[in-house]
Amino acid sequence: MNAKISEIFESIQGEGIFVGVRQMFIRFCGCNLNCYYCDTLKDSEFCVDHVSGKTIRNPVSAEYVQKLIDSARVHSISFTGGEPMLQAEFIRALEKTKSFYLESNMSLPEKAKKLRFFDFVAGDLKVREAKLKDYEVLLERTFESFKILRNTKRRRTFCKIVLPSEFNAEEVLNSAMQIKGYVECFVLQPVFGSKLENIFKLQKKMMEFADTRVIPQVHKLMGVK
Numbered sequence: 001m002n003a004k005i006s007e008i009f010e011s012i013q014g015e016g017i018f019v020g021v022r023q024m025f026i027r028f029c030g031c032n033l034n035c036y037y038c039d040t041l042k043d044s045e046f047c048v049d050h051v052s053g054k055t056i057r058n059p060v061s062a063e064y065v066q067k068l069i070d071s072a073r074v075h076s077i078s079f080t081g082g083e084p085m086l087q088a089e090f091i092r093a094l095e096k097t098k099s100f101y102l103e104s105n106m107s108l109p110e111k112a113k114k115l116r117f118f119d120f121v122a123g124d125l126k127v128r129e130a131k132l133k134d135y136e137v138l139l140e141r142t143f144e145s146f147k148i149l150r151n152t153k154r155r156r157t158f159c160k161i162v163l164p165s166e167f168n169a170e171e172v173l174n175s176a177m178q179i180k181g182y183v184e185c186f187v188l189q190p191v192f193g194s195k196l197e198n199i200f201k202l203q204k205k206m207m208e209f210a211d212t213r214v215i216p217q218v219h220k221l222m223g224v225k
């Protein structure tokens with residue numbers, strides 16, 4: 001089994017409720033969405049393996065990734081992207097010798113069903129201001145994915161909402177109400193450099209029905225990968 005991976009590296013988790021834990025990041029190429037703030041490579045001829053200090057040709061085999069996972073001394077392995085759910089079969093081919101952490105846009109419920117063995121899920125709720133097409137359909141698929149990968153005794157799931165300075169707070173509240181039963185908490189993540197006033201107001205309203213935290217991208221503040 002092979003997959004296109006843009007890079008593999010170790011760093012701290014910079015987003016959400018696990019900020020600061022050490023992880024190995026497997027960053028896949030490609031995504032089914034197209035957010036305006038995205039910084040992910042759609043495709044790459046090579047995978048940069050920062051852990052071993054090698055650059056290898058894509059696609060990368062599951063055996064290669066497995067060896068890195070087995071020897072990593074980390075809190076968990078973060079599967080990120082791009083959209084890791086597009087690589088569900090590749091991930092299933094790996095042996096879970098460490099805890100697995102999923103960072104997903106939550107738009108692919110059919111794939112989510114194949115990834116129930118994850119220990120941690122950092123799932124996105126996209127806002128309309130991300131200007132994604134067929135937004136209503138995306139929302140329904142997001143709710144379904146959270147239901148499938150819901151927070152349980154064995155899996156910690158939270159919802160991350162990336163917010164610009166201006167957004168439709170009522171709409172975010174309504175969507176969060178649909179998700180609240182499936183998550184441990186919500187994380188409001190300001191787009192880097194955006195004003196915080198409206199985000200703090202939204203946090204206050206959401207606190208009426210769920211633990212809601214405002215957490216920026218800490219790795220960017222620290223100037224690390």
Ligand code: SF4
Binds near residue numbers: 081105
């Ligand atoms: S969901 Fe994530 S990887 Fe996909 S386009 Fe949006 S920001 Fe980029």
